Amino acid sequence: MDTLNILVVDDEPGMVSGIERVLRDMTVVLPDVNTEVSFRVQTAATGEDALELVRTEAPDILLLDHKLPGVSGLDVLEELSTLKVNTLTIMITAYASLETAVTAIKCGAYDFLAKPFTPGELKATVRKAVQTLIHAREARNLAKERRQVRFQFISVLAHELKTPLAAVEGYLDIIRNRSAGDDPSVYDKMIERCSIRLEGMRKMILDLLDMTRIESGQKKRELVDVDLTVIAQKSMESIANQALARNINIALHAEKPVHLLADQNEIEIIFNNLISNAVKYNRDDGRVDINITELPDDQIKISVADTGIGITKEDIGHLFNDFVRIKNSSTRNILGSGLGLSIVKKIAYFYDGTVSVDSEWGKGSTFTVILTRKTPENEKISPNP
Amino acid sequence: MTALKKVLIVDDDPDILDQVEHVLKANGYEVHAIDTAAQAEEFLTAHQPDLAIVDLMMEQMDSGFVLCHQIKRLYPNMPIIMLTAVRAATGLGFDAKTPEAKSWIKADCVLDKPVRSEELMNSVRKLLQA
Numbered sequence: 001m002d003t004l005n006i007l008v009v010d011d012e013p014g015m016v017s018g019i020e021r022v023l024r025d026m027t028v029v030l031p032d033v034n035t036e037v038s039f040r041v042q043t044a045a046t047g048e049d050a051l052e053l054v055r056t057e058a059p060d061i062l063l064l065d066h067k068l069p070g071v072s073g074l075d076v077l078e079e080l081s082t083l084k085v086n087t088l089t090i091m092i093t094a095y096a097s098l099e100t101a102v103t104a105i106k107c108g109a110y111d112f113l114a115k116p117f118t119p120g121e122l123k124a125t126v127r128k129a130v131q132t133l134i135h136a137r138e139a140r141n142l143a144k145e146r147r148q149v150r151f152q153f154i155s156v157l158a159h160e161l162k163t164p165l166a167a168v169e170g171y172l173d174i175i176r177n178r179s180a181g182d183d184p185s186v187y188d189k190m191i192e193r194c195s196i197r198l199e200g201m202r203k204m205i206l207d208l209l210d211m212t213r214i215e216s217g218q219k220k221r222e223l224v225d226v227d228l229t230v231i232a233q234k235s236m237e238s239i240a241n242q243a244l245a246r247n248i249n250i251a252l253h254a255e256k257p258v259h260l261l262a263d264q265n266e267i268e269i270i271f272n273n274l275i276s277n278a279v280k281y282n283r284d285d286g287r288v289d290i291n292i293t294e295l296p297d298d299q300i301k302i303s304v305a306d307t308g309i310g311i312t313k314e315d316i317g318h319l320f321n322d323f324v325r326i327k328n329s330s331t332r333n334i335l336g337s338g339l340g341l342s343i344v345k346k347i348a349y350f351y352d353g354t355v356s357v358d359s360e361w362g363k364g365s366t367f368t369v370i371l372t373r374k375t376p377e378n379e380k381i382s383p384n385p
Numbered sequence: 386m387t388a389l390k391k392v393l394i395v396d397d398d399p400d401i402l403d404q405v406e407h408v409l410k411a412n413g414y415e416v417h418a419i420d421t422a423a424q425a426e427e428f429l430t431a432h433q434p435d436l437a438i439v440d441l442m443m444e445q446m447d448s449g450f451v452l453c454h455q456i457k458r459l460y461p462n463m464p465i466i467m468l469t470a471v472r473a474a475t476g477l478g479f480d481a482k483t484p485e486a487k488s489w490i491k492a493d494c495v496l497d498k499p500v501r502s503e504e505l506m507n508s509v510r511k512l513l514q515a
Binding site: 159162163165166167169170171173174177179180181186193197 | 398400401403404407408411442470498499500501502
């Protein structure tokens with residue numbers, strides 16, 4: 001239950017008490033934001049009184065008579081515009097002249113009511129103002145929430161970038177002061193570790209760029225007809241060396257080409273992330289099996305199964321969040337940005353899709369992405385992820 | 386000749402673990418390097434090092450804080466150094482200097498990563514003398 005402050009300004013006592021009576025018993029229900037609004041009514045008979053009240057506490061809605069003795073309605077409106085408040089003004093005009101209404105709207109009034117008006121007309125006008133006010137407030141809250149999420153994201157990001165930096169700086173300090181003894185091979189190993197950590201940072205920055213492009217919506221999506229099996233092949237080739245080094249066998253199972261109207265780059269990101277995870281978190285001499293199948297209802301299922309270390313039930317819950325990397329003794333030497341799966345999830349969203357995982361600790365994991373083909377029947381605007 | 390002082394290092398970053406180990410060994414300490422708070426806890430039930438160097442963010446955001454509490458409960462006099470990148474990265478200010486902070490941060494001193502070898506060794510020596 002919300003209460004909004006309404007200030008009624010009119011020099012006719014009958015008008016003021018009439019409006020007051022209607023508003024006191026009135027409530028506005030807004031089911032979309034799940035709230036009900038009632039009113040606290042204050043009144044003033046002159047522009048001077050109105051200005052004083054506005055300055056001490058700006059009302060949410062101002063019902064303002066145009067024609068007042070002394071300071072006029074338009075003067076009050078002008079003063080209000082300098083106060084930087086969120087007050088919505090409904091101008092009450094004595095004559096239903098278009099000219100007065102236009103002037104009032106130009107001066108920042110939200111709406112106008114022409115005298116004489118019925119209680120029904122008053123209620124309808126106020127209801128409209130309430131909707132505008134509450135929706136604007138919701139939008140402000142949402143923007144504030146977004147800023148907070150952004151702040152959190154940046155804090156975590158700073159930590160994730162500082163960690164490898166600290167590792168590299170630490171090694172440089174030791175190398176510079178030769179504080180690890182006289183064996184040169186120890187220092188060689190440290191230099192090698194520095195390169196690996198820097199490579200990890202580079203990967204994280206690239207992932208971040210991918211993610212920013214996806215989230216900002218600024219990246220132009222080029223939807224063309226792609227064959228998912230061809231993209232999967234390409235992705236396998238790019239990871240082949242890494243897999244070969246640990247004798248991991250990658251196989252693609254698809255009976256025929258699987259076509260989808262998609263952004264080539266986005267699909268590449270999905271395959272690259274899933275396949276490289278399946279290799280990174282695998283055991284030596286393991287397998288990676290990629291299946292691409294058509295489902296009914298214009299859906300496509302991509303699954304990537306590995307024979308790796310698996311994920312515990314507790315860890316699965318937050319696996320798809322930003323910067324989540326599963327930390328345990330089996331993963332400690334595996335580098336990653338913690339953004340890959342979060343990016344995959346965001347992309348899947350563009351295709352009305354889902355990402356899920358099925359895993360057994362110590363046995364392996366299967367990641368499944370379902371994408372929906374856009375057809376004239378199911379065409380709709382995707383919500384933002 | 387007296388026995389070497391034993392230092393436990395707990396950090397989930399293999400490189401930081403490696404570096405601190407090198408520096409301490411070069412300075413004549415016996416080192417136990419462990420990469421999870423859980424394993425450190427287990428180690429501590431059977432061993433009593435002379436000093437512990439603990440990272441903050443490990444399995445959980447606050448693993449280091451929790452581990453410090455557990456160490457002090459087992460060995461109230463064991464000095465602890467907390468080594469973290471969190472303060473500098475987030476601007477979150479905490480240290481173990483005021484009585485209020487000491488009431489919940491059970492580390493005897495907090496150092497920021499990256500830490501220079503001399504700075505770390507100064508803190509280690511100071512805490513082991515006290």
